Amino acid sequence: MSITTTDHDDAHGQDDGAHGDDHGHGPVVEGAENPGGPHETGYKRDQKERLMLWLLIGGDLLFLVLEVFTWFYLRTLNTSGLWNGAQCTTASPCTDGLGNPITSPIAKADPKHAIIIACLSILAAAFVWMSELAAKKGSAKRSVAGWAGIALVFMLAAVAWQIYQFQVLPFTTIDGAYASTYEFFMGSTLAHLILMAFVGTGLWIRAGKGRYQGGTWYRVRLIRFFAVWIAVSTTVLVVVAALFY
Amino acid sequence: MTTAVAPPLLEDTKLGPKAGGFYRRQNIWTGLGFGIFLGFVAWVVSHATIQGSNWGSDMVVTCTMLGWVIGFNVGMGTFNAPIRWMLGHDQTHEDELYAAGVSQGSSRYFKFCTDHKVVGTQYLVLVMVLFAVGGTLAMMIRTQLITAHSSFLDPQTYNAIVTVHGMVMIIATIIMVSGPFANFIMPIMIGAKDMAFPRLNAMSFWVVFSAVPCLLATFFLGGVNAGWTTYAPLSVQAPPAMDAFAMTIIVFVVSVTVAGVNTIVTVATMRAKGMTMGRLPIFTWGSVVGGALGLYAMPAFLVVMTMMITDRATGTSFFVPEMGGSQWLWENIFWIMGHPEVYVILIPPVAAVLEIASTFARKPVFGYKVAIAGFIAIASLSIMVWAHHMFTTGWAPNLAGPFMITTELISIPTGIIFLCTIGTLWRGSIWTRLPMYFVYLFIWNFIIGGVTGIYLSDVPADQFFHGDMFVTAHFHYTLLGGAMIGATAAVCYWFPKVTGRMLNERIGKVAFWTIALGIQVTYFGQFWEGFQGMARRIAQYNPQFQTANQMSTIGAYILMTGWIIFLYMMLNAWRRGKIAPANPWHAKTLEWKVPTPVPLENFVVDPVVTSDPYTYGEGVPDGQVVPEFAPTKEPELVPAGSAASGEPTATGGTN
Structure with missing residues (x-):
């Protein structure tokens, strides 16, 4: 492999590799946000972080797919009649995880709670998007932080409601496969929402400090991608759980 | 220039x-x-x-x-x-x-x-420690099996040791190349100053480090007696050690996922000018494909282990049939992870072997693009073969045929990569140094491991062999004889760049022959056990299997001796070995163009790549010796940090 050792200005006309950022092209300019190390432009950093985020979302998508697969697999098998206990009767009882008899179907979870949580996560994503648009337009930092603050409120509300839903479920984890999978969905959603709330808190604090002024709106775009993904995955789980009892 | x-x-x-x-x-x-x-x-x-x-x-x-x-x-x-x-x-x-x-x-x-070279070195040491732990457990297993009714270990302890041996080795082999070399070497190979996300890189190491005590804690929590596959319902019924085991995997998954993402982003966005995808060294391709496959496989591991913990700790019933669950759910999700994971282990060392073969044969990688296509084909097919692990379970018998075919199809790209390796060496003026010894051993072992794998992919043959020692011998030939020996070749090849010291080839050759002999005796013994019908994972056996077991145990002791010699050689060289020149193998890829020790951020001035990675002998008329190649002459050793091969360096000097 031959190399030359030169600064970038001498390299015009060369095949570019992945180093095409150094000439300032692309939609992004450096701004108030730390653009990266001393060798890194804002565009470069954005390019890297976007790819990282998409890959992580890809991994999380597989996690989601396997959750949904589990739901339909166990629902279809209905082993021992204990998907949701539809066949459990006094004459032919099933047994729960502690060996107690189950003589009637397991109650279906009220979809209202899950729908509210999905709506809250969608609203949170929408307000992150508003924050991004404000940053992109070059609005005052109060405006960017304001939208981010509203998004954070919805994220925290979603977390709180998800915890509340655990308290009001009509079943517990030991009540068969439907109950197990439903609670797994809830746990997974809660973990994602807490992560989202962490990121949302960062967005709000940093926006308040003016970190997204001066053309670094693309950092908010990354958070928006994540928020939209959380909203999508939450909604998918809600739809599956609500429609396929 | x-x-x-x-x-x-x-x-x-x-x-x-x-x-x-x-x-x-x-x-x-x-x-x-x-x-x-x-x-x-x-x-x-x-x-x-x-x-x-x-x-x-x-x-x-x-x-x-x-x-x-x-x-x-x-x-x-x-x-x-x-x-x-x-x-x-x-x-x-x-x-x-x-x-x-x-x-x-x-x-x-x-x-x-956050320096990728420090992280790579940390990984190298961790991998060596893990292999030492896993190897010690392996020796305890083989010692137990030296006689039919040995009481060296009680059956419960034996099962716990088998389980932890398996998982320690799986963790170690997954990170044995992607940890040390995709971190230390790969960024320099592509002309990058560091990994794309240095903090995530350091995180991936310390997170996996924190998983190791969880795994070792299982011995003090009753032991995990379910085998490394921890099939439900065994795993659901196991002692609390199983929770620590599952937590180990969950933490490990986080580390591997982050590391895989980092590798892919680094190659996609951090390449030097002129380092097009077609000019990437083959090892870089192997690291990327392995990382991407890990990104596919690891979420399944996370899902299945999390469900197992909730089954055990909160009373859910994913894998408990009498409560509405299914053990086949476990097997499906586990093997959706499990078979791609084999190729997460294999592909990076195979790519390293191709890299080494090219350097020492002084030829470009034969069929470079075909080999890359082979990696991608293996990765793609590996996600469609998981049910071959379940041929005998009774799950979906109608699917046995299709899964047999997809499994056998994998042998085609694997064979093509083999062809590329042989083609690279074919008619090359091979400079047989220590890394090449291990390349030869890789070829020998991997042929045996690969061919026996084809038997096991065949449904009728698998009905006979499933669960016996033939399977154990097969995957040890593949993962130890193939992947781990490939990784050992990589250690010998890049050791001078990582440590600035040369390995002692004389001691290395003693280690090599001992290891080579040990592998053959150990695992041929196990093939013999398998043909006789001896089951895996049993602490005591019928006396008719004793001769084969004694052969295998003697082989294991020979193998252990070889690894101890190799370890001694490494540690001794690290402390007081000869100082390595910047490019002792006269190789062409970028990592050899920087001084040793490699400076922080690798390149003081950014390199611009102007040619393919394997330009050995270009511009030399037929019949003449390639100038930089002198097979009978030892490279001149000069102090670290300087250079002496006459090749242009990234810092603008010559070396």
């Missing part, structure tokens, strides 16, 4: 007294301290609040392990940057230099250091 005046090295930067912030006070000791403290607090709190409930002990173990992992990483500084980001206190350039190890000497190897 144009030259530029080299700016001062980053290592020489004088940092202020507050550079690094919290990082200044954090190291492995604070990590251990915080980890033990938070683990203890979690144990006390969970014990006080949960112990009396139905699944109390499982929940207590889970909480304690989680407390240890979080505490350790808080103490190490893993979470410093995310928390500072959230609070809007970004790290300064001085902080980042401190985190990269500037002004810290060798203490940086015990800290949260």
Whole structure:
């Protein structure tokens, strides 16, 4: 492999590799946000972080797919009649995880709670998007932080409601496969929402400090991608759980 | 070539007294301290609040392990940057230099250091420790099996050792190449200053580090007696050690996922000018494909282990048939992860073997693009073969045929890559140094491992062999004889660049022949056991299997002797080996163009790549010796940091 050792200005006309950022092209300019190390432009950093985020979302998508697969697999098998206990009767009882008899179907979870949580996560994503648009337009930092603050409120509300839903479920984890999978969905959603709330808190604090002024709106775009993904995955789980009892 | 005046090295930067912030006070000791403290607090709190409930002990173990992992990483500084980001206190350039190890000497190897070379070295040491642990357990297994009714280990302990041996080796082999070399070497190979996300890189190491005590803790929590596959319902019924085992995997998955993402992003976005995808060294391709496949496989591992913990600690019923679950759910999701994971292990070492073969045959990689296509084809097919592990379980017999075909199809791209390896060596003027010895051994072993795999992919043959020692011999030939020997070749090849020292070839050859003999005796013995019908994972057996078992155990002791010699050679060379020149193998890829030891950020002046990676012999008329190749002459050894091969260097000098 031959190399030359030169600064970038001498390299015009060369095949570019992945180093095409150094000439300032692309939609992004450096701004108030730390653009990266001393060798890194804002565009470069954005390019890297976007790819990282998409890959992580890809991994999380597989996690989601396997959750949904589990739901339909166990629902279809209905082993021992204990998907949701539809066949459990006094004459032919099933047994729960502690060996107690189950003589009637397991109650279906009220979809209202899950729908509210999905709506809250969608609203949170929408307000992150508003924050991004404000940053992109070059609005005052109060405006960017304001939208981010509203998004954070919805994220925290979603977390709180998800915890509340655990308290009001009509079943517990030991009540068969439907109950197990439903609670797994809830746990997974809660973990994602807490992560989202962490990121949302960062967005709000940093926006308040003016970190997204001066053309670094693309950092908010990354958070928006994540928020939209959380909203999508939450909604998918809600739809599956609500429609396929 | 144009030259530029080299700016001062980053290592020489004088940092202020507050550079690094919290990082200044954090190291492995604070990590251990915080980890033990938070683990203890979690144990006390969970014990006080949960112990009396139905699944109390499982929940207590889970909480304690989680407390240890979080505490350790808080103490190490893993979470410093995310928390500072959230609070809007970004790290300064001085902080980042401190985190990269500037002004810290060798203490940086015990800290949260973001320099990819430090992380690579940390991984190398961790992998060696894991192999030492796993190897010791293997020797205990083989010692138990030397006679038919041995009482060296009781059956419960034997099963626990078999399980932990399996998982330690799986973890170690997954990271044995992607950890040390995709971190240390790969960024330099592509002309990058570091990995794309240095902090994530350091995180991936310290997170996996924190998983190791969880795994070893299983011995003190009743042992996991379910085998490394931890099939339900065995795993659901196992002692609380199973919770620590599952927590190990969950933490490991986080590390591998982050590392895989980092590798892919680094190659996609950090390549030097002129380093097009078609000019990437083959090892880089192997690292990317392995990383991408890991990204596919690991979420399944996470899902299945999380479900198992909830089954055990909260009473869910994913894998409990009498409560509506299914053990086939476990097997499906586990093997959706499990078979791609084999290729996550295999592809990077195979790519390293191709890299080494090219260097020592002084020829370009034969069928470079075909080999890349082979890697991608293997990765793609490997996600469609998982049910061949379930041929005998009774799950979906109608699918046995299709899964047999997809499994057998994998042998085609595998064979093509083999052809590329042989083609690379074919008619080359091969310079047989220590790395090449291990390349030859890889070829021999991998043929045996691969061909026996075709037998096992065949449904009728698998009905006979399933669950017996033939399977054990097959996958040890593949993973130890193939992947691990490939990784050993990589260690021998890149050791001079990593440590600045040359390995002692004479001791290395003794180690090589001992290892080569040990592998054949050990695993031919196990093939023999398998043909006789001996089942896997049994502590005592019928005397008719004793001769084959004795052969295998003797082989294992020979193998252990070989590895001890190899380890001695490595440690001895690391301390007092001959100083390595910058490019002892006269190789062409970029990592050999930088001085040894490699400076922080690798290239003082950015390289611009103007040719393919394997231009051996270009421009030399037929019949003449390639100028830089002198097979009978030892390379001249000069002090580290200088260069002597006459090739242009990245810093503008010659070497």
